[in-house]
Amino acid sequence: MADRASGKLPRNRYIICRGRPRSIRLQNIQSQFGLERLNIAYNAALQTATAALAAAGYRAVRGAHHYRVIHSLTHTIKADVGLVSLLDQFRKKRNISEYDHVGMISDQEAKEMVDLAIQLRKDVEKWIRENHPDLLADK
Numbered sequence: 001m002a003d004r005a006s007g008k009l010p011r012n013r014y015i016i017c018r019g020r021p022r023s024i025r026l027q028n029i030q031s032q033f034g035l036e037r038l039n040i041a042y043n044a045a046l047q048t049a050t051a052a053l054a055a056a057g058y059r060a061v062r063g064a065h066h067y068r069v070i071h072s073l074t075h076t077i078k079a080d081v082g083l084v085s086l087l088d089q090f091r092k093k094r095n096i097s098e099y100d101h102v103g104m105i106s107d108q109e110a111k112e113m114v115d116l117a118i119q120l121r122k123d124v125e126k127w128i129r130e131n132h133p134d135l136l137a138d139k
Contacts, residue, residue: 035097037110042094045087045117052076052124055132066091073120077127086116 049069053059056076060068070087073079090113097104128135 034105034107034110035094037107038090038094038097038105038113041110041113041117042090045090045113045120046070048117048120048124049073049076049087052127055128055135077123079120079123083116083120087120090116 046066046069049072050060053069053072053076058072058076060072067088070091071084073084073087074081090109093105093109
């Protein structure tokens with residue numbers, strides 16, 4: 001958890017740090033629980049999708065926020081339907097596991113979500129460079 005006073009995150013929990021875009025550190029997640037790893041990667045992917053939506057000049061409304069942000073990827077970065085479907089499956093699995101059936105996330109599923117978040121970050125970064133270079137600090 002973040003230390004609210006300092007705003008710092010423990011080393012094994014940070015997702016994005018300041019600096020170059022390659023600073024996403026999802027590979028460094030050292031959690032012993034699949035759900036924690038999946039949550040961290042899922043939140044990184046959700047923030048990445050939100051960044052694409054904002055770059056396109058939009059934001060998702062409150063109702064079904066995660067669903068809308070995930071599905072906006074087909075319109076913003078023209079993401080493959082398979083990628084969006086996979087991310088949506090992880091959204092559903094995360095919700096069920098977090099609220100109903102604890103312990104149903106395997107290490108393999110957590111790894112898949114980490115890999116998906118990393119790939120999405122690369123795709124969104126490329127899309128922003130090609131379509132909205134004015135939004136980048138390092139042109």
